[in-house]
Amino acid sequence: MEEGFSRKEQLAGGFLLVLIIFTVVTLLVIAQAKGWFQTQNTYRIKFRQGYNLHQGSLVKMFNAEIGKVALLSITQTTERPQVEVIIKVNQEYANLVRQDSVAEVVSPTLIGSEYVDISPGTSGYPRIEPHGDIPSRERKSVTEHLSELASEENILKVKQMLEHLAKFSEDLKNDEKILQSALKHVDEVFVSLAEGKGTLGMLVMQKDLYNRMNQAIDHMDKFLVEAKTVMVDLRPTALNLGVFTKSINQEIEPLKAIVANIKAGSEELPDFMEAATGTARSAKDTMDAIKANPLIRMTAPTGAKSQTIHVAPRTLP
Amino acid sequence: MWRRAPFPSCWARLGLVALLVGGCAAKQDPFGQQVQRIDEVSIAGEELFSRGEMKRASRNFSRALTMSRSVDYLPGAAQQLNNLGAVALEEGDYPKARDYFTQAYNLNQERQQFVAASVNQANLATVAVKQGQAAAASQHLVAAQDAAQQSRSPQSLGRVYLQWAGFYLDQNDPAAAQDFLTRAQPLATTPELKGTLFHHRGRLALAQGDTGQALEMFTQALTIDRSVLDRAAMAADLFYLGEVSQTRGDLSPAWDNYVRAFDVYAGMGKKAQLQKCLKRLQEVNRQGRMGHSLERFEKLANPNPSPSPS
Numbered sequence: 001m002e003e004g005f006s007r008k009e010q011l012a013g014g015f016l017l018v019l020i021i022f023t024v025v026t027l028l029v030i031a032q033a034k035g036w037f038q039t040q041n042t043y044r045i046k047f048r049q050g051y052n053l054h055q056g057s058l059v060k061m062f063n064a065e066i067g068k069v070a071l072l073s074i075t076q077t078t079e080r081p082q083v084e085v086i087i088k089v090n091q092e093y094a095n096l097v098r099q100d101s102v103a104e105v106v107s108p109t110l111i112g113s114e115y116v117d118i119s120p121g122t123s124g125y126p127r128i129e130p131h132g133d134i135p136s137r138e139r140k141s142v143t144e145h146l147s148e149l150a151s152e153e154n155i156l157k158v159k160q161m162l163e164h165l166a167k168f169s170e171d172l173k174n175d176e177k178i179l180q181s182a183l184k185h186v187d188e189v190f191v192s193l194a195e196g197k198g199t200l201g202m203l204v205m206q207k208d209l210y211n212r213m214n215q216a217i218d219h220m221d222k223f224l225v226e227a228k229t230v231m232v233d234l235r236p237t238a239l240n241l242g243v244f245t246k247s248i249n250q251e252i253e254p255l256k257a258i259v260a261n262i263k264a265g266s267e268e269l270p271d272f273m274e275a276a277t278g279t280a281r282s283a284k285d286t287m288d289a290i291k292a293n294p295l296i297r298m299t300a301p302t303g304a305k306s307q308t309i310h311v312a313p314r315t316l317p
Numbered sequence: 318m319w320r321r322a323p324f325p326s327c328w329a330r331l332g333l334v335a336l337l338v339g340g341c342a343a344k345q346d347p348f349g350q351q352v353q354r355i356d357e358v359s360i361a362g363e364e365l366f367s368r369g370e371m372k373r374a375s376r377n378f379s380r381a382l383t384m385s386r387s388v389d390y391l392p393g394a395a396q397q398l399n400n401l402g403a404v405a406l407e408e409g410d411y412p413k414a415r416d417y418f419t420q421a422y423n424l425n426q427e428r429q430q431f432v433a434a435s436v437n438q439a440n441l442a443t444v445a446v447k448q449g450q451a452a453a454a455s456q457h458l459v460a461a462q463d464a465a466q467q468s469r470s471p472q473s474l475g476r477v478y479l480q481w482a483g484f485y486l487d488q489n490d491p492a493a494a495q496d497f498l499t500r501a502q503p504l505a506t507t508p509e510l511k512g513t514l515f516h517h518r519g520r521l522a523l524a525q526g527d528t529g530q531a532l533e534m535f536t537q538a539l540t541i542d543r544s545v546l547d548r549a550a551m552a553a554d555l556f557y558l559g560e561v562s563q564t565r566g567d568l569s570p571a572w573d574n575y576v577r578a579f580d581v582y583a584g585m586g587k588k589a590q591l592q593k594c595l596k597r598l599q600e601v602n603r604q605g606r607m608g609h610s611l612e613r614f615e616k617l618a619n620p621n622p623s624p625s626p627s
Contacts, residue, residue, distance in 0.1 A: 288350065293336065306359035306381075308396050308421075308436045309366065309403040311443050312480055314516055314553030315487055316593050317560065 040067060040088040041130040043097065046075075048138055050083045051105040051114050058115040059087045060106075066093040069116060087116060087134075099125040103134045348388065355384045355393050362400060366407075367548055369585030375404045392433070395424035399437055406444060415444050431468035435461045439480050446484065454484060475504025482517045491524050512541035512550055519557055523564070531561045552581035552590065559597060568605035575601060576614075583617050591618040 005013065031037055050072055059067035067089035075084045089097060098121020106117045118134060121127075128134060193201045202209075290296055362377030378400040385393030402417030422437035424430075438461035445454035458481055465473040478501035485494040498517055505514040519534030535558045542550035559574030579594040595611070595618040602609050 288353075292346075296336075304360055306356045306363060306396065308399045308433045309363065309440075310436045310476060311403045311406050311440050312476070312483070312513060313443055313446075314513075314550055315483070316553065316556055316590060 035090070039091040041091055041094045041097075042070065043087050043089060043128060043130070043132060043134050045085045045087060045103045045116065045134045045136050046082045047085060047105065047136055048080075048082060050085075051107070051139055053085060053105060053114055053116065057113065059089060059118060060115050061093060061096060061118050061120055063117075066090055066096075066118070085116065089118075094130070095127060096120045097128050097134065098122065099128060099135075101128070101134055102137050104137045105139045107139070351384070351388050352390055352393065355381050355388075355390060358384065359393075359397065359400070366400070366404065367546070369407075369548070369587065371404050371408055375401060378404065391424060391428060392430060395421045395428075395430065395433060398424065399433070399440065402437075402440060406440065406447070411444050411448050415441065418444065426464075431464045432470050432473045435464035435468060435473050435477060437461075438464060439477060442480065442484070446487065451484075451488065458484060471504045472507055472510060475501045475506070475510050476513075478504065479510060479513045479517060482521075483513075486517060486520050486524065489524075491521055494521055508541050508545045509547065512538050512545065512547065512554075515541065516550065516554060516557070519554075519561075523557065523561060528561050528565050532558065532565075535561060548581055548585055549587075552578050552585070552587075555581065556590075556594065556597075559601075563597070563601060563604075568601050568607070572598065572601045572605070572607060572609065579614060579617075588618070594618075 053069055053072060055069055055071060057069040058065050059069065067087055069085055070088045071086040073084050073086075075082055097118060101121040102119045104117050104119075105114050107114050192198055195201065291300060358377050358381040362374045362381065365371075365374035365377060378397045382394060382397035382401065385391075385397055398417050398421035402414045402421065405411075405414035405417060418437050418441045422434055422441070425434035425437060438457050442454045442457035442461060445451075445457055458477065461480070462474070462477045465477045468474075478497045482494045482497040482501065485491075485497065494517065498514065498521065501510070501514055505511050515534045515538035519531045519538060522528075522530035522534055535554050539551060539554040539558065542554055555574050555578035559571045559578060562568070562571035562574060575594055575597045579591060579598065582590040582594060591614075595614050598609075598611060598614055601607070602611065
């Protein structure tokens with residue numbers, strides 16, 4: 001008996017092998033693209049309700065996908081049942097999930113489905129370990145928004161605003177009447193002006209004023225011409241003034257010198273005064289010494305002595 | 318040929334030797350010199366005080382007080398405190414005057430300087446009179462009299478008696494005034510006291526209606542007060558001379574005396590007294606229909622008259 005595979009069998013086997021290899025490569029490429037081989041961290045978030053989340057809902061940060069919802073379940077451990085959402089976040093973003101991160105369910109406005117948005121944590125806070133809880137913030141429902149909007153305070157404000165609007169429109173109506181009457185008056189005034197009535201009308205409509213103004217301008221022109229002539233005449237005087245100023249400056253120079261001398265003299269005055277005081281003091285000391293001589297003291301006239309003043313008023317009637 | 322220089326006579330030589338010996342006998346006394354300087358400053362202050370320049374007088378007395386304190390010269394300090402009180406009294410600051418006089422009295426009493434203590438009490442009596450406190454004034458005069466008696470100084474006692482007489486004349490009690498003037502008569506030996514004695518005698522005579530005697534007394538008082546240049550006393554004598562003449566109906570001498578009194582008071586800057594003189598001048602001018610211009614007196618008595626209401 002002949003052992004081994006026939007040629008046909010070898011061909012079929014080779015074809016199958018190639019097929020398997022192709023399938024495996026294709027699977028690997030798809031898995032790579034899908035991120036099946038990426039390592040992910042698991043976290044838990046608790047909400048009061050599920051907000052239409054489902055398995056596979058996106059988990060985003062900075063509006064970029066960082067993971068997916070892995071599992072949703074309702075827990076009844078505390079006094080109030082809660083929805084527990086298990087998410088998986090790619091490990092490369094795990095360092096952004098920190099104690100101050102907050103998870104919130106975001107609803108798109110028109111198209112799309114709800115996703116979990118996680119705010120990035122700051123570096124000052126520690127990381128949340130895998131399988132740890134991310135703090136959550138409940139999403140407000142439309143009715144809650146409406147109830148907030150329709151609060152008593154807001155209603156009151158709107159009411160006041162409407163009242164003010166009504167008053168404003170009322171005032172506008174009144175102002176319109178006043179404006180109309182004012183415009184009517186202005187119209188009448190213009191009619192009067194056009195007819196040359198009143199002082200202003202006469203001024204505006206009569207040619208007399210125009211003629212007078214023309215005359216005045218003529219006079220002004222003549223005056224300016226004369227002024228120019230006078231200015232020409234004044235020029236030599238101004239030149240003389242310059243010479244005069246120069247001579248004054250020349251006269252001031254000796255005065256300055258005199259003042260400087262006086263200043264220098266005044267600087268010496270304290271020394272002079274000091275010397276004079278010293279001389280006077282030494283002269284006094286000499287006189288005191290002479291007076292101290294018993295022979296002179298005996299013959300010298302007795303000087304006045306200070307006394308305690310007696311204020312004896314001689315009162316007038 | 319050289320001439321021989323004239324040589325001093327024997328007597329002149331003897332005199333020179335005596336002077337030299339006397340000079341050697343003189344001792345250095347720094348404290349005495351300082352006291353003398355204090356005296357000089359104080360005397361200058363008294364002169365300013367008598368001229369009515371109170372600000373400058375006060376400056377001198379303050380300086381003398383500081384100097385006295387700096388060398389522990391207590392009699393000088395007491396004296397300057399009294400003199401500062403006199404300035405305050407003249408300026409009308411009675412509480413300050415009382416304070417100064419009391420400080421001076423306490424210092425003098427501690428050191429048993431009874432003459433000065435008597436003056437302090439007499440001044441305190443004047444302050445009380447100015448404040449209208451007659452009872453307090455008489456108490457101070459009693460204390461002044463006690464101090465004067467302790468001092469055994471006739472002039473001091475005479476001064477207090479004369480102040481008593483003035484006090485009773487102000488109180489319209491001529492009998493008591495007469496009594497004190499009689500007691501003061503033998504004690505008034507200095508010109509100041511004699512002038513005061515004659516002045517008060519004149520006032521007493523005027524109060525008793527004896528204008529002739531009053532005229533004589535005030536004239537004598539004026540003569541004495543002028544000799545010692547007591548300006549305030551002179552002005553008062555002149556004013557009373559004017560009053561005596563006015564009472565006698567001699568309006569021309571009355572006018573003259575009031576004018577002289579006015580001028581002396583003007584020199585001292587005494588506003589209140591100037592007003593009184595002006596009032597009398599207006600009276601005499603009106604009574605005698607003299608027609609004198611009062612503009613000069615009005616200007617001096619009212620340097621800043623308030624604008625008359627239109």
